Amino acid sequence: MTEQLLIKPTTSGTNQSNAGYVESDYTYGVESPNALRKLCLFLSNAILQFPQIFELQQQILNQPTLLRKEVEDEIASLKAENVNVRVIDYGCGSGTYTGLFSPDNYLGIDCSLPMIKHAQKQHPQHKFLHADNLEGIKSNLEDVSAIFLVGVIHHLPENLLISILDCLPKTNKVRMLSIDTLKCNSGLGAIVQLFERGEFLRDERDHKRILDRIASQLSYKKVPYGSCFDLAVFRGIVRTDIA
Numbered sequence: 183m184t185e186q187l188l189i190k191p192t193t194s195g196t197n198q199s200n201a202g203y204v205e206s207d208y209t210y211g212v213e214s215p216n217a218l219r220k221l222c223l224f225l226s227n228a229i230l231q232f233p234q235i236f237e238l239q240q241q242i243l244n245q246p247t248l249l250r251k252e253v254e255d256e257i258a259s260l261k262a263e264n265v266n267v268r269v270i271d272y273g274c275g276s277g278t279y280t281g282l283f284s285p286d287n288y289l290g291i292d293c294s295l296p297m298i299k300h301a302q303k304q305h306p307q308h309k310f311l312h313a314d315n316l317e318g319i320k321s322n323l324e325d326v327s328a329i330f331l332v333g334v335i336h337h338l339p340e341n342l343l344i345s346i347l348d349c350l351p352k353t354n355k356v357r358m359l360s361i362d363t364l365k366c367n368s369g370l371g372a373i374v375q376l377f378e379r380g381e382f383l384r385d386e387r388d389h390k391r392i393l394d395r396i397a398s399q400l401s402y403k404k405v406p407y408g409s410c411f412d413l414a415v416f417r418g419i420v421r422t423d424i425a
C-alpha cells in the first residue's frame with residue numbers, strides 16, 4: 183500500500199472545513215450565520231462527517247455523475263498538453279474522483295481525517311494527505327501542474343483560499359478546475375442550503391470576483407444542478423501574482 187501521508191492541519195478547531203476561521207472572514211456578502219443556520223450547520227456537520235453518509239448524500243444528489251464529465255474532460259485536456267501532469271485534488275473528500283486519476287500523478291488532500299482514511303482505503307495506490315492548507319508541503323509543489331477544487335471553495339474563507347493557492351509554484355502554469363455551488367437567496371434552494379456544510383456560500387457575482395482574483399479565466403459556465411441550485415464551472419490558470 184502506498185504510504186499515507188498524514189500531517190496535522192495547522193489551524194485549530196474542528197476537523198471540518200475552515201477550521202480556525204475567525205468572524206472577520208465573513209466578508210464581501212458572506213453573512214455571519216444566524217442561530218437557525220448555526221443549528222442546521224451543527225446538525226449537518228454531525229451527520230455528514232461520516233464518509234459513508236457523505237457518499238449516500240452524493241448518490242441522492244445524483245453526484246458524482248453530474249460533475250464527473252467535467253472532471254474527465256479536464257483530465258483529458260491536461261493529458262493532451264502534458265502526459266506527466268501532476269495533480270492536486272484539493273478537498274478530495276472520500277475520494278469521489280480519485281479513481282479517474284493515475285495514482286502516480288495524484289495527491290488528494292482533505293482536512294477531514296475520516297474522509298482521508300476512507301479515500302485511502304478505497305484507493306490504496308493513490309497518495310493522500312490530511313491537511314487544511316499547502317504550507318507544509320510548499321517545497322514539494324514545484325512540478326504540480328493542475329489543481330482540482332470540486333465543491334471546496336464555498337468551504338473556504340477568502341484569505342485561506344488565497345494562501346492555499348499562493349503556495350503553488352510561480353514558475354510554471356498551474357491549471358485549475360473549480361466546480362462550486364452558488365448561493366440561493368430564496369425558494370427551496372435557500373432552505374436546503376441552510377444545511378450546507380460550506381460556510382462561505384457566495385452568490386455568482388462574489389464567486390466570480392474571487393475566481394478572477396485567483397486565476398485567469400479559460401472558461402466559465404453556470405450549470406443547473408437539480409431544480410434548486412446552480413453550479414459554477416470554472417477553468418483557468420492560477421495567477422502567479424495572487425496575493
Ligand SMILES: C[S@@+](CC[C@H](N)C(=O)[O-])C[C@H]1O[C@@H](n2cnc3c(N)ncnc32)[C@H](O)[C@@H]1O
Binds near residue numbers: 272332
Ligand atoms: C463538498 S465536499 C467535496 C468533496 C469532493 N471534492 C467531491 O466533490 O465529492 C468538500 C470537502 O472539502 C473539504 N475541506 C473543507 N475545507 C478544507 C480545507 N481548508 N482544506 C482541505 N479540505 C477542506 C471537506 O472536508 C470536504 O471533504
